[in-house]
Amino acid sequence: MVRRTRAAMEATRATLLATARRVFGERGYADTSMDDLTAQAGLTRGALYHHFGDKKGLLAAVVEQIDAETDLRLQAISGTAEDAWQGFCDRCRAYLEMALEPEIQRIVLRDARAVLGGTLPNSQRHCIASMQRLIDNLIQQGVVAQADPRALALLIYGGLAETAFWIAEEDDGNVRLAQGAAALKLLLRGMLVEPGSS
Amino acid sequence: MVRRTRAAMEATRATLLATARRVFGERGYADTSMDDLTAQAGLTRGALYHHFGDKKGLLAAVVEQIDAETDLRLQAISGTAEDAWQGFCDRCRAYLEMALEPEIQRIVLRDARAVLGGTLPNSQRHCIASMQRLIDNLIQQGVVAQADPRALALLIYGGLAETAFWIAEEDDGNVRLAQGAAALKLLLRGMLVEPGSS
DNA sequence: ACTGATTCATACGGGCTGTATCTATTGCCC
DNA sequence: GGGCAATAGATACAGCCCGTATGAATCAGT
Incomplete structure (x- = not known):
């Protein structure tokens, strides 16, 4: 899945955020692996670290x-x-x-x-x-x-x-x-x- | 340093506890490595896991x-x-x-x-x-x-x-x-x- | 159409945790 | 006092996870 329109880029960010919100809420921050999380969003960690910097940055956004x-x-x-x-x-x-x-x-x-x-x-x-x-x-x-x-x-x-x-x-x-x-x-x-x- | 009298055993536990208290207070739980912590106490992780089970157990004791x-x-x-x-x-x-x-x-x-x-x-x-x-x-x-x-x-x-x-x-x-x-x-x-x- | 920038995937290195194994000493019981 | 089980604690190992570096593919501007 390689789509890079401007809309798709913001969709990626939103998907990551929504997935993080759900998974953090279920398992907690410490017990959540970024590999699992991004996989559940249909992405890899590359997207995550690009948009949010690091794991803490993702939590802060959520x-x-x-x-x-x-x-x-x-x-x-x-x-x-x-x-x-x-x-x-x-x-x-x-x-x-x-x-x-x-x-x-x-x-x-x-x-x-x-x-x-x-x-x-x-x-x-x-x-x-x-x-x-x-x-x-x-x-x-x-x-x-x-x-x-x-x-x-x-x-x-x-x-x-x-x-x-x-x-x-x-x-x-x-x-x-x-x-x-x-x-x-x-x-x-x-x-x-x-x-x-x- | 291998001393195993009953008194020394309790001293080990107390040393671990005191060191953990200090290091957790300084660096926080997440940023504290159990290797560093036990080394500062003059011990290894073997002693720690024996006395407290895991990292959370040590925090709970502190x-x-x-x-x-x-x-x-x-x-x-x-x-x-x-x-x-x-x-x-x-x-x-x-x-x-x-x-x-x-x-x-x-x-x-x-x-x-x-x-x-x-x-x-x-x-x-x-x-x-x-x-x-x-x-x-x-x-x-x-x-x-x-x-x-x-x-x-x-x-x-x-x-x-x-x-x-x-x-x-x-x-x-x-x-x-x-x-x-x-x-x-x-x-x-x-x-x-x-x-x-x- | 060409160039630079951006988005995201992949590969890599290092660190940390927990467990399993092993040794040595201690306390107990006869 | 000697043998034996239990325990304290060190060492070695496997696995996971994070962050970064690299690379490929696409988009934007001219």
Whole structure:
């Protein structure tokens, strides 16, 4: 199969990305061989190293894609709410549920941190940045108490990710999901200027 | 160097563990070769595979050790406080600072999750279990609102870990540490039965 | 149509992991 | 105290995987 039109070239990149996303999600980054992965995509490692540089580069591209999608899905939730505070709470809850999806859990929350570094400078940027903006707005509106929005966003985001692992290890996670959501509600109300009114 | 007394055997294990702890902390798990590691300990891989089974087993033992030490250090803090709630807050703050230490950050928070699994069933158990017990007591005393202690502990623990990465990436993390601690204080007060009184 | 650049395949070298084998010493039991 | 099983740990081996270097085929521009 040797086709090299401009369209076919971008198709190659997309195929590689989609295959990597699937295989990384199933087997994890470390247990995935680049020979197997490219073979499943009907290509060889030559294409991969040309488009993504190395294995880490491929993972970074996958994480970038997942993060962008996740952020879009979350914005659809927090954007529709009438009340800004309620929209924020809904978004947190929605993230907790999305963090249960095997793809996000394994690729973004497990492998990406170890391979790409602690803070994930480029990727996973959108989700946290969006949450930070939401918080910032709430502070401006006088709903949330004065604090660094970034610190708050990270505190919440990290907590949700950790809790998601705990929920996901249970066969029927519905009980734990409810418990996690309830506990989340408690912590979130502390951010309010008037915590008692929640 | 062939010495095989019972004492020397345990010394071998301890040497391997200490070397692994140092090298994993410096270079990270993935970039550490077992040949190099054992050579630095004055041994060969034969000893390593005999005592720990495989590379993951060695990491698990290191994490176990670090977690136990961390828990002891934290208990020393929360145990001395007069007020149980204040002791709990101090412990959270202390954990935030300890999560800045390169050894804990790289080995426990970065590599361990990816290599050993999301929830770290055995290791890292002590720290969270202790925090869970503290929360449980506070709920029993009517200080903290009714909620699942485990979910609360994970929410806080995960948030602190994530925030620690953000603090550590800054050269002088004192500003961010203060911001993180302030944001933490907000979230924690939400747990109280009477959040306004904090 | 010719030239340079690009896409992707193939071939190669090096390193790392895990296992199997082997030796020597230790502890146990008589 | 001597023989024997068990174990600590070194050495050798096979296999896998990654990254790079090389090469061929096609596309773009003039």
